[in-house]
Amino acid sequence: MRARIPEPPSNTRFTGLPDLADVASGQRTLGPGTRGDGLRAVQTALLDMGFALHGGADGRYGQQTARALRNFQQHAVRTFPAVRPTGTLDAPTLRALDALAPAPGARGQPRALPSAFYDGQPVRVVVALREHRTFLFDPNGRLVDIFPNATGAAATPTRAGLKVVRARLDQAASEAAGARLWNDRHVFGVRLLDLSWADGRHSGEELHGTNAPALLGADVSHGCIRHSNEAVLVLHDALSAGDRVAIVEHVDDPHLGVPVPVS
Structure with missing residues (x-):
């Protein structure tokens, strides 16, 4: 039986780039020391899909690119089992990225998205x-955007479950909270959304901005979910007190699904 010849990328983001054709054929991987247009195309796709890549698409493989690829691989392995969270670009990862990245110039993701319902209840985040x-x-369950975040460290993990926006703090209130709690008025960035559990219990967690954008994409917080200041402005403007926020390990979490029919 003749060996199956790997197909080149079909997403036009990745076509016409010799180094990506070599990755697709299994002849090479893109990792430490790599630079060039192929890697820049991959970085741009990751950014457009909402993965953290501080410094942007510079065409050079470094720690930020490794982190972004590893986070993508954590996502992709749920639908592409051959993918492994190595932080390097190999043939299985490129095949997954080819299928999941949006068309050139677009943001988001065309498939493998989470549902906007948690245990039958609509969520905004x-x-x-x-x-x-x-x-x-949006309130009708349509995806508006995807943002990179940083979550709890191993000793202070972000707890999964259904949360509710309890309060919305503007910049002055966020800075006052940072100065009071951490002696750093910039630690929460420009906005903060305080969360409670769905049953009303205080969670001690928030969605907020950050004064350390290079740490987005990592497990570094005391349990809160950090975002870029640009992203948290969008979240703050979009959400209201009482809106639900689902925190899950993976986008295929069994709690996420279609709404429960009303009897």
């Missing part, structure tokens, strides 16, 4: 912890 992304939905 889904936070996917393992891939470090926050999904914002």
Whole structure:
């Protein structure tokens, strides 16, 4: 039986780039020391899908690119089992990225998205912890945008479950809270959304901005979910007190699904 010849990328983001053709054929991987247009195309796709990549698409492989690829791989392995969270670009990862990245010039993701319902209740936000992304939905359940986040460190993890926006703090209130709690008025960035559990219990967690954007995409917080200041402005303007926020490990969490029919 003749060996199956790997197909080149079909998403026009990745076509016509010799180094990506070599990755697709299994002849090479893109990792430490790599630079060039192929890597820049991959970085741009990751940014457009909402993965953290501080410094942007510079065409050079470094720690930020490794982190972004690893977070994408944590996401992709749920639908592409051959993918492994190595932080390097190999053939299985490129095949997954080819299928999941939007068309050139677009943001978001055409498939493998979370549902905007948690245990049958509509949510406005889904936070996917393992891939470090926050999904914002409009009131009708349509995806608005995807933002990178940073979540709790191993000793202070962000707890999964259904949360509710309890209060919305503007910049002055966020800075006052930072000065009071951490002696740093910039620690919460420009906005803060305080969360409670769905049953009303205080969670001690928030959606907020950050004064350390290079740490987005990592497990570094005391349990809160950090975002860029640009992203948290969008979240703050979009959400109201009482809106639900689902925090899950992966986008295929069994709590996420279609709404429960009204009897």
